[in-house]
Amino acid sequence: MELKVKPKGKSVIRRASALVLSLALVSTVLAACSKGDSGSDAERHVLRIGFMYSNSDNEPYLRQQFTDSYELTHPNVDIEIAAAINYDDQRFQEPDPNNKQPDPYEKLKEMLVGSNPVDVVVLESAYLKRLVQDNMLKQLDPLIQESKFDIEDFVPAVINGIKDAGDNNIYALTPTFSASALYFNKKIFTDAGVTPPTDNMQWPDIMALAERVAKGEGKTRTFGFSFNRWSGDGFSDAQNYAAPLQLMMFDKKGEKMTVDTPQWNKVWTDVVNLYKKKIVPSQSDMNFDNGMATSSSKPVFNPFQGDLFLSGRVAMTIGGYDYVNELAKAKDYSATNKDIKAIDWDVVTVPTFAEAPGVGGSIYLSNLMAINAKAQNSEDAWEFIQFNNSKEWAKLKSRSTYEMVARKSFLKPKDGMSYNIGAFYALKPVPPQDIELDKLYRDKQGLYQVNQLGQPLFQEVVDGKKSVDAALKEWQTKGDSFLQKLKTDPNAMLDPAAGGGGGGKVIYNSGG
Incomplete structure (x- = not known):
């Protein structure tokens, strides 16, 4: 089950999955959560849960993903959903370019300090540090100790990412996270007689490997590397490549550029060389086949158009955990179509910089659950967070192939597959963007x-x-x-x- 604020193409599958998991909790989490209905008191409780974005159409989805199971196992608690920005408020308004868009953070604060504040807020990591610095959230460390809530089983990279936003304290917990790793095609390396990549390699080593296995011309060329599945924009690649180095394009006042430096020169030179030597594919390389793959002399439809790793033409690429699902589907498809070759693949950690050792994990925390410092029902709020971050929930959520569960004891390869799952969470995440920079972008749009x-x-x-x-x-x-x-x-x-x-x-x- 993927905990996303806005469902997209796979929403039907996820909703059905959420319903099944909700029913399963009756016999699993109910037994595990001895408090049951939030205590022996029969009085009904109202627990207000706040999200950054929602509307009337999206609320049922949010309930299925986040709250239905809790209400099922806590019958004395009624959940109310609130949103900092309600899309219904703008839906029927005529667009006016002179109307300033609402500041998401200011709307978030209004939801926390208004006349009827939310008790729990579900937010993305981009906002956690600001809320902590503005004293808007309740510190969870004392509650964790008092409840003897086990966080030792949480992935260190997730906990460290949370602590980085809270001055080494915990102000939120998340049941799931998104992460990336370096996928590689075993056959390409075997055919080239080159040792494949391993965990904890640095960028110069990966670039050298990529150059050694790149070969061929035109539509038969094998590329050594791509920065993502849909690469081809070198400028964006350079920005993503430099992220762990935390280089600034301009000063903190937004008044002076800071790109004419040796550091930026090295970043651009590295990425430019990859493109000039055709070690990475350009956009025209990705569109070259126009949806057709060639087997012998007969053209056949290629369902992997644009994805050169799935097409067997890229040796290494950086991809999210959800890519595992795509590779599994591709393998199943190859069993029914002899013209499509399955990829024999594995993953290792994303390459790192010597200037930032051990940093490079593309870990994204989008379902952080925190308690409002002004919560009217902080007791149920903490019970709700414990429930959603319990081992019982993690066991059920571990079935997802879209996000990873935060408890490492339930992180295992999917469906009998064999791959280096630890590569997704071994590195420290790239630190979040500076809070002052966020404000600068809002003030100077x-x-x-x-x-x-x-x-x-x-x-x-x-x-x-x-x-x-x-x-x-x-x-x-x-x-x-x-x-x-x-x-x-x-x-x-x-x-x-x-x-x-x-x-x-x-x-x-x-x-x-």
Whole structure:
């Protein structure tokens, strides 16, 4: 069961799964939770659960995913759902570009301190640190000790990520998390006579391996690596590659660019070389086959179009845990279609930097459960968090192939498969974005456009039209000019004619 705020294409399957798990809890978690109906008191309790986003259509899904099972096993508790931002409020409003969009964090705070505050808030990691610093949440460490609630079984990377947001204290727990690892094609390495990657390798070693196994031309070329399944944008690849180094594009005031540096130069040089040497596929490489795979001389439909790892043409790629499910489906499909070859694969940890040893885990905590510091029913709130983070729940949630459970004793390969599951959670997660930077992006909504200046310049380097030095200096100069414009007009917009290359003057439009 995947605990997502907004269900997408797989919602029908997940809803059915949630119902089955809810019924299963009658005989499992009910027996495990001795408090049952939140104590011997027969008086009914109201427990308010807050989410960042929802509406009337989405509330039944949230209940199935988060609260139905708790109500089933705690019959004296009535759950009320609240949302910081209700999509129904905007649904029938005529779009007006002059209307400022609500600040999600300010709306979140309103839900916590209003006249009828929520007791529990389910949030993403991006907001946890800010709420802790603003003293909006109740520290859980004393409750954990008093209840003797076992957190030793939690994945260290998850607990450490939570503690990093709470000044080494625990202010939330999560039953699940998302994570990534480096997938590799065993056959490509065997055929090349090259030893495959192992855990805890650093980026230079992985890039060297990728170059050794890359070979061929055109539609038959085997690429050594891709930064993700749908790679092809080198600028975005460079940004993701640099994430563990926590490099800044501009200063904390948003007034001066900081990209003309040796650190950024090294990042761009590394990624540009991968593209120039065709070690990683470009977007045109991914679209080359136009949905057709070739077996002998007969073209056949390729259901893996664009996914070159599944097509057997990329030796290594970084992918999320949910990719395991796609690879399993592909193997099943290959059994009925002789033209499609199954991939013999495994995973190792994402490569790391010497400057940030042991850091590189793409761990994402999206279902953090915390108690409002102003909760009117903090006792039931803590019971709710214990229930959703119990070993009994973890056992049931471990059936998911979309997210991983936070309790490591229930983390096992799926459906009899064999792969290095520890690779997904062995590394420390990349630290969350600085709180002041979040505020800066809200105050200066045009800041995101700094990327638009850098992206075409990166491509010009790949195309051999500029050096890395020249491109970064130009990005620095144009970015400085734009940041100064934002000081007087926080909503200034880049004119499409400005582009990023050519050394031309950057043109602005008023943000209105």
